[in-house]
Amino acid sequence: MSWFPLTRDDDNGWRFDIVSLLAVIGESTIERHVQVITASPFAFFPRLSPAPQTVLKTDRPSRLPSIKDVVIVGVHSGTYLTELNFFADVIHEINQLRPYDFRVFHIKHRHAPAVSIPDRNDLEKQPNEHADTTTTTATAEPPDEVIHVPFKRPCAIDFVIIASVIITAGLFVWAGSIGDGVAMIAIATMSLSTSLACLSSSWQPVLSARPTSAEVPNGDIVISTRNRAMVVVHCTEEITRELYCGTEDCRYRLSDRPHRALLGISTVLLMVGVVLFSNCRWMMQTAIGVSYMILNILYWAVPLLMDRRDVWDMSRYVIEQRGPMFPPSRNKPSLTQTLWYAIQETRRTEWARTSNVAPVSQWWDRWLEEALKNCRDITWDPVEAKDVLMAMAKKRKRMPRTDEAEFWFNAVYEAVQEIPRGKVTSYGHIALLLGEPKRPRQVGICLKHLPQPDSDNHFHAGNVPWQRVVNAKGMVSHRGPGSAQRQADALREEGVDVSEDAMGEFYIDLARFGWFPSMLPSEREEMGGMDMSDLEGDEVDEVDEGV
Template sequence: MPWFPPAGQSTQDGWRFDIVSVLAIIGESTLERHVQVITASSYAWLPRLLPAPQTILKTERPARLPSVKDVVITGVYSGLHLTELNFFADVIHDVATLQQYEFRVYDIHYAHKESKEAEELRSRPRVLTDGVAEPVYIPVKRFCALNVVNWISVVMTIGLFIWAGLIHDGLAMIALVTMSLSTSLACLSSEWYPVLSHRPTDAKVPRGDIVIATRHGAFVVVRCDEEITRELYGGTETCRYVFGDTWHRVLLGTSTVLLMASVILFNNCGWTMQAAIGSAYIILNILYWAVPLMMHRKSTWDMSRYEIKRAAPKARPTKRMPSYTETLWYAIRETGRIEWVQNSKLAPSTDAWRKWLQEALSNCYDGSTWDPVDAKDRFMREAAESVPPATKSG
């Protein structure tokens, strides 16, 4: 008996690739993180092979984009107070990468010209549920890495179909068509585009500057107009789907039937095409796994609606070890106000801290050499000395 089965068509002695149907549905955890981008892409409808297509076959569609918890967002002038960061705001700031006690400043303004993708998305027909068209969109970039992988999959699928025709493997040709159509219908059933909130009135309002504070003591000051604050931070990002619930279920059911049929057909393809299709799925799984390593969300979503600049802080950094007190002072120095600290309870409500805040406010001027940590220690020491010592009971 040989150590390895010989290559050939024999069903008894040769290699068997019935496992190709399993390869077609493996990779759900890899594809899960890409589902929203895939279905929001303008190329979602393209028929192609897609690893783990059942990942897209979900009856429930999210109503909004995922947000970041455990952050505090407070308006410097508006009194805004939130405890989660919207998806596209996190695309800009990526708060998960902030180091402990890190401080950043951003200036965000509207860009003068929208991208071609945004203009195209604006002109697309939409199915509205409330009768009101929301004008603020953030499309997927046309030439992002994920779209490149999608086109690679299309080319591979066409190549496999031609190969199957050359070797007269009719079952493989039908299997490729049914699986590709299943992917296309699944993506179409959940095709969507993100819609941002906008101010319904042009009434004059205060500036929209905000401060973001993380659980690790990092602070981000954003200088922007109230309209941008509403779009990126204060409003709700919703998912506007192209097809309503009825058509969603119809497309989903058809895609599911085609998926099951293609799995059966894959198991009955010839040895050569089973090996080729199995190899294609392995390559696609590797590509989708590698996409997050090659790109950031900033290179996926078209944020050209906004002009985003990282600014230098006004306060001079010290050589001491970073601390919450010092980072809080940087934010106060940048905003020139302390009301937002009190409203969001980012400092303890004690007399010592209230005195510290007032002294911090009085030192918000160019060239200030005020030491926030020394001042805090001084006020804490005074507070401790003002408390009478406890007496022992006899």
Template sequence: MSGGNNATISMPGPGWGPGWAMLWPDAFDNFQLDIVGLLAILGEGSVAANAQVAALSNLSFLPRLMPAPQALLWPNRLVTLEPTTKATVTAVVAGNIKDHIHHVASVLLSDAEAMPKHMVRCVKISKDNRMPTTTSWSDTVLRGQPGKAKARAQTQSPLATPSVKVKAFGPLAMVTLLGCLLSITLFTLSIVFGDGMSMIASILLSLLTTLTGIGNSWTLKLPKRSAGSTPPGDTVIRYPNGSFLVIKCDEDVARELFWAPEEIDYMVSSTAAYRLISLSGTIILMLGVIALANARLELQFAWAGAYVIINAAYWVGAAVPPRLHWDFSCYTLEEQGVASGSANANFTEALWRAIMLTQSTEWVKNGNAAPRTKVWDAWLLKAEEQSQLAKEQPGKVQGPYWKDNGKVWATKEEWDAKGAWDTLNHDTNNIA
């Protein structure tokens, strides 16, 4: 069938006979890749998945090829990290309650979300807040003058304590470096083939990532408690499937991870300045795509291949566990547990083991971890009495997630938590 523009469309004939033919480009110049510009803005989900943690790294300033850079051109930036709402958090001593876990704590304890039903896990988290020490030439000179050395120590500002940061050689760093390599390759090919439009596209689309890096660069500010004694900050996380994660820590760690919100301190603090950067980035993106659409066919093939590679890399980066992107070396995690094991047949047994690890039932009441009935109130009294008999001792920490050796909690005689509840329930109903 033909039209006024002399374009011929081959249609299937009766029984798919001789009137039908499969059409293919008969020469290289007949390939059409004008749509390659669309590849530059695909993959937004993979980019956005780790955009916040990627902006923690100085590598975000590198000019590089990146899919969907518009994913980083937000009209408004986040002021806090996104929390998870998969659990209830309760402070054992302070009584604080939250219906979500802050982002850093959620990533740090991400494997806990995979705990089977009615499992109980215990982790001791500590943080080394000692100041790093350095020795300078002037310090060496002052060693023989104790008075001056002491005066200098009192006036020096303390160095920053260790904090959470992005991994220097994590998956995101590898993806960033790959994008930089692809950008350099495309720029070089543009010069070799003498394609000015491709060269302009490589410059604009690469510098766009540097611009978004400047606009979104930030540092993580975890809250600090005022100086003084450090009370216990033990915390219990209760998951919807009836499992419990008991965190043993001091108040400093508890406040950093669970209670005070993480603060995002942007390098470009002015909202107006950021919006100007975002607007400029949007214009640069459009100009870069226009330049790319006018590149030679050979270069468009190269760009298409590069975007396929970088999109696949970003997809892999988004698919791996989030913890692989973060550097939590400032925290030390020590697995603990219950001598009788971490698995439990029912919620009552799981709750009892969580109470034994905390040696308290106040958090159960504050966090509504148990029903408010006469039977449960009586059972909680007995459970707290039994928990005071539990002692910490060396032993094997049982469970699929944990080390072979560690510290466990146990009582001299195993208390039948479910049997005690059944007895109380029977007696209460008979009295009623």
């Protein structure tokens, strides 16, 4: 008996297991590109495809993948988001940004109506308040118009699919020329299985559109990454809704029931094809195996060399990338320098507070004020100004808290203690009740530094209901990892309905659970025991602070 097979015809001869090639090789590659493949207009062409079982999934994603670990904030609108949509990332390539990088983009519709978007030259002539740049009058998309992002043609993945069709046709003709009927049926069955599977998942992306035409704030946004790179985008509110704030839906050509029916047929054809492949002649099995190797190389190499911009047609937009408004500083890259560039570009600082890009402290508040005041002065050194303020802060830390500061902390804690169970109020309203309507941020600082219950302090988290204070929009503010979730859970335990939106933000209906008296209950008692029953209905205009 020979140690190795000598022939390919007897039971102990060489055999070629095509099943393992179909089931294993290429699955990870196809899975990584399956959405691009099924979006191609050639996806339903009959052909052999590596790892065809990858497409046979009953669950279809409803949204395109987004980028996490970013913060997006509206410069004028105050919009706050924590993920970047897919097509926005196609434009900005956020993961390619290095720490403290800074980019500026101007985006507009290629065939846009007349709108008012402040240009860089206009910003030079306008005051810091942007009195005439905070609104944009634009025309929304017609209600029945759907915004699609088409597949760019020709695309590299299209060439791979066409190459697969040609290889499949060649194998079919060769099987016929050598009289291998089993191979012909197997190739036809597997090709039809791939075609039906791709057809069942054929889709196209759909962007959100503004449903109405109205005067709205400009859509300028600032994107901040985890490594403190920043991107400023100048655009209209329509573009902000389409690319950044709205959802990017996957609209499938077939509904769920036809989709599942085609998948079932495709699965049966796949199983039949695998059995037939195992019974092909040795020569055809070899040819099919080599073809699958070639196809695997194509599906692996071509998409690897293909940029996402080569796949999706973004010609709907005119995209212009610019550098900082003023010449780059000689300072080393840092958060301070990048933040300074962004303030120069936006002429505003509210977004820095809303997004918590700048650390929460009175010294950083002072730096932001100075930065806004000097945003047109190219000689002002932001890093030096920050260092001076931080040196002052370090010096103050060595000193005990002043009587005035101690009084303020205690006043905030006492006021928060008077919020009834099952009610919430805002940072701005606590500041208003204490006679300091412009200090809602300082109220937030006091609550951030509230001692733990196991401390020896008179006021602590055990007797000060910190969870009952939210921002002026009824949203739970982020004060650290998991803080918003803990606050939402604490409010729910008190009977407050807390809703969560698609972005993971928690909201409370202030009309139902808001507590906005004109003065503190303790003050009313001191004024002579006035009727306390009208406290709930005695409301005042809320201070519009995003804290």
